[in-house]
Amino acid sequence: MKLSSIEASFNPHGLRALIVDHNPTSLDLLSKMLQVYRYQVTQCRRPREALSLIRNGQSKFDIVISGVNFSSDMNGVQFLEIINCETDLPVVIVSADDRKDTIIECVKKGACAYLQKPVKMEDLQLLWQHVARKEMLRFRQMKHIDSVENGEPDSSNGGEDKEFCGSSDGGPVLVDRRRKDREDEQDKVERKKQRLVWTDELHQLFLDAVEQLGINSLNSLDQSIKAVPKKVLELMNVPWLTRENVASHLQKYRLNLKKQSGHVQESIPVPTSDSGVSIGSHDELFQTTPLVTELQAPLLLDHYYMDLGSNSILIPNDRFHDPDHS
DNA sequence: TTAAGAATAT
DNA sequence: TATATTCTTA
Numbered sequence: 166m167k168l169s170s171i172e173a174s175f176n177p178h179g180l181r182a183l184i185v186d187h188n189p190t191s192l193d194l195l196s197k198m199l200q201v202y203r204y205q206v207t208q209c210r211r212p213r214e215a216l217s218l219i220r221n222g223q224s225k226f227d228i229v230i231s232g233v234n235f236s237s238d239m240n241g242v243q244f245l246e247i248i249n250c251e252t253d254l255p256v257v258i259v260s261a262d263d264r265k266d267t268i269i270e271c272v273k274k275g276a277c278a279y280l281q282k283p284v285k286m287e288d289l290q291l292l293w294q295h296v297a298r299k300e301m302l303r304f305r306q307m308k309h310i311d312s313v314e315n316g317e318p319d320s321s322n323g324g325e326d327k328e329f330c331g332s333s334d335g336g337p338v339l340v341d342r343r344r345k346d347r348e349d350e351q352d353k354v355e356r357k358k359q360r361l362v363w364t365d366e367l368h369q370l371f372l373d374a375v376e377q378l379g380i381n382s383l384n385s386l387d388q389s390i391k392a393v394p395k396k397v398l399e400l401m402n403v404p405w406l407t408r409e410n411v412a413s414h415l416q417k418y419r420l421n422l423k424k425q426s427g428h429v430q431e432s433i434p435v436p437t438s439d440s441g442v443s444i445g446s447h448d449e450l451f452q453t454t455p456l457v458t459e460l461q462a463p464l465l466l467d468h469y470y471m472d473l474g475s476n477s478i479l480i481p482n483d484r485f486h487d488p489d490h491s
Numbered sequence: 492t493t494a495a496g497a498a499t500a501t
Numbered sequence: 502t503a504t505a506t507t508c509t510t511a
Contacts (some may be wrong), residue, residue: 397495
């Protein structure tokens with residue numbers, strides 16, 4: 166594993182989060198909030214369900230976000246214990262319980278963070294840090310193991326990779342850390358970063374922004390800076406979108422404008438084939454898209470008007486800044 | 492030093 | 502082709 170591949174986890178995009186909460190409403194709310202930052206969310210009502218999801222390995226996760234109070238079943242602290250014993254997934258506890266004892270107990274049992282309800286967007290945006298931290302830790306461990314395998318001197322333990330651990334619920338579990346690490350590494354590679362898809366909703370926001378700014382000045386002689394990526398991005402107000410995303414889209418948009426206006430305007434040269442016939446017709450995408458009504462636009466506009474109950478919201482304008490890009 | 496816009500890569 | 506990334510310029 167190279168460091169660069171670790172750094173791929175230095176942002177929330179595509180991180181697979183398993184969220185566990187007995188209350189369907191807060192489960193749903195948390196899910197929506199996480200999706201704003203493009204976490205891949207799996208919901209779960211009961212800890213036991215969550216455990217079997219993790220154990221059967223069908224779906225992999227990068228982080229677990231759990232409540233503490235569950236009506237029946239096992240409680241959150243037990244759940245936390247078991248997960249920590251069987252896996253090295255980072256576990257974040259979310260609860261309205263602000264008693265110091267509870268918090269301390271959770272941290273003692275291995276919670277990597279304890280978030281007070283109501284959860285803030287900023288809290289969720291930063292959860293990737295816990296995944297990254299574990300990732301780097303694993304990296305160090307692996308380097309260590311490899312050096313032991315290569316017969317290099319080792320001052321600490323004798324290269325013991327197996328851990329024996331009892332669990333209150335399913336009997337003892339034998340974990341081969343080394344094998345698991347390899348699997349997880351493979352897994353990490355498989356977590357491809359998502360390629361942006363310009364959905365109708367997204368494109369409509371783009372169009373709205375461009376329109377507000379005034380159609381771009383095709384030649385830069387026009388002093389009033391109009392539809393430039395940064396401005397468009399700001400107006401669109403989609404937290405996970407990057408300037409580069411918009412720039413790329415804008416480039417294509419302008420190209421298509423040019424093509425289309427070629428039919429009307431003489432001043433702008435139109436690409437022609439050998440036969441002198443104008444080539445390149447319209448691109449569907451940039452034809453007049455039907456206006457998206459609030460009802461029709463599900464997730465995306467949801468982000469705009471999402472009501473988080475207590476204080477209505479909210480999409481923070483300061484987007485996450487990818488350190489890779491700086 | 493930032494960001495726009497073009498060119499190029501995937 | 503659509504989108505991402507890199508390069509050049511301001």
